[in-house]
Amino acid sequence: MDAPTFETGLAAQTADILAHCVACGACAEVCPMPAPAGIATDPRSLTEGILTLLRGGAHADAQRWASVCSGSGHCIPACAHGVNPRLMLALARTADLSRQPVPARRQTGFSRFGAMTKGVRVLSRLQLPPETLARFHPAEAPAERPEVIFYTGCNVMKTPHIALLALDIMDALGVRYTVTGGPSACCGVLQFGAGDTATSGRVGGRTAARLAEAAPRALSWCPTCQIQIAEIAAPATGVDLNMAPFVRFLAERLDDLRPLMVHRVEKRVGLHEHPGNPGVPEAARAILEAIPGLAFVDLEQPRVGYMCNKLSPLPAFKADYHKAQLQAAEAAGVTTLAGIYHACHRELCSHERDWPFEVVNFLELLGESMGLSRPDLFKRLKVMQDVDAILADTAPMLGLNGVDLDEARDVILRDMLGEQPLPLGHG
Structure with missing residues (x-):
């Protein structure tokens, strides 16, 4: 049998969801996004609205919910009917977009x-x-x-x-x-x-x-x-x-990693985490807790989304989320706020300038314990907060790679300095 095309595959997934979802509302009840999105519809009606979208209809609050889904994944174990609600909302978004030319x-x-x-x-x-x-x-x-x-x-x-x-x-x-x-x-x-x-x-x-x-x-x-x-x-x-x-994968190999962690890392570390990929925050924490000398601090922050950029449809909520994270890290007296993913690091790293702790990726701490080091050039450049200074600093590398300076200026302004959901400054 020939493999399905992508679109016929999506149609089959949609049909399966429509056959099994009973619109009980359990997924909407555990979702962290309706409240910050200003959605007041009750969970059962909201879920029924998603089914309406999948059938080709319209439902304003369901459209809003699908558009702000951050992929947290809390909904997946909440469903007792074998449906992946995160996939359901992704398909509902696609169905809604299909109205456009x-x-x-x-x-x-x-x-x-x-x-x-x-x-x-x-x-x-x-x-x-x-x-x-x-x-x-x-x-x-x-x-x-x-x-x-x-x-x-x-x-x-x-x-x-x-x-x-x-x-x-x-x-x-x-x-x-x-x-x-x-x-x-x-x-x-x-x-x-x-x-x-x-x-x-x-x-x-x-x-x-x-x-x-x-x-x-x-x-x-x-x-x-x-x-x-x-x-x-x-x-x-x-x-x-x-x-x-x-x-x-690294957590699975933790017994192999332990003998390689020969250097003590005397730091007090909080973890910036997202729950969307099951087991990843737990794996990162297990790795950090295995590093000699490192003291792990649970910052007890809300678990939302699968990466910071998934919160972008709600910019005020995202800025507040980042501010609460920084404040929690300061209150806990950490020396280090460690993130897991790259998009989060791009948005948070420059806050190191104004807050009393460093902002790193957790692999930097694991690498430090193993004697491995890679400089975080992105953070060093972003903290400059000056496109001309960044261009002057990187001109030799840009020349070596044949990158046009005007093109580099545009990208630095948009993709480096422009990615700052919470304005810099303390307080």
Whole structure:
């Protein structure tokens, strides 16, 4: 039997949801987003509204709920009827977008993809020389079949020290791996979010198939890619893919990591976390608690979304969320606020300038305990808060990589200095 096309696969998933969802409202009851979105509809009616969208109808509050879904995933175990409500809301968003003309949807997806590609290309090249960037695009296939393929996604390359640390740690563990990612191996989420399902399926389905073929197991860094490929693209296109978050893989190898953690890290650490990928916050905490000398502090903050950028539809809520996180870290007396994901790091790292603790990715702490170090050039540059100073600092690297200075200026203003949901300053 031929594999389903992406769109027929989505239609089958939609039909299955409509057959099993009873609109009990359990998913809406545990969702953290209706209240900050100003949705007062009762949970049962709100869920029924989502089914209306899936059937091609309209429902204003359900449209609003679907548009602000942050992917927290609290809804998935709450459902007693075998439905993935996070997928249900994603499909409802797509159904709602399908009312728009196809050319408009394609243009939106194309524009978003182009902006992302430009940002990744420029920001990675103002930080790394060509020979280091080449690590993420091996010219030759490995001589021996790898155990895993490390899938970077796209946007982590804006903060490439995180991805480099992941590779360094796998090297230290002796893991046989290969690497892929970047815009040429996109998950298709930007097109999917624009309602361009044809392009999204072609892009995401091709990437899922490549990952499945390359190694017995794929390790994702980006939670967006994990959800878009593992929950949407692979099932809808019939790809049998074994894919898991890299952070969980590290926790599985914790007994192998322990002997490599030979340096004490005398820091008091709070974790900036998101619950959307099950087991990832717990895995990150287990790794941090295993680091010699490190004191872990539970900041007891709300668990919302799967990454900070998923809160962008509600900018005031997002700013308050960040402010509460910083205040909790200060009140707890931490020396370090450690995040898990790259988008969160881009938005939070410059607050290190004004608050009495450092802001790092948790892999930096694991690397420190193992004697591994990669400088966080993105943070150093963003803290400057001056595009001319950043251009002057990075001009030699931009020249080495052949990046136009005017193009670099535009990207720095938009994708570095422009990403500041909570304005800088203390208090």
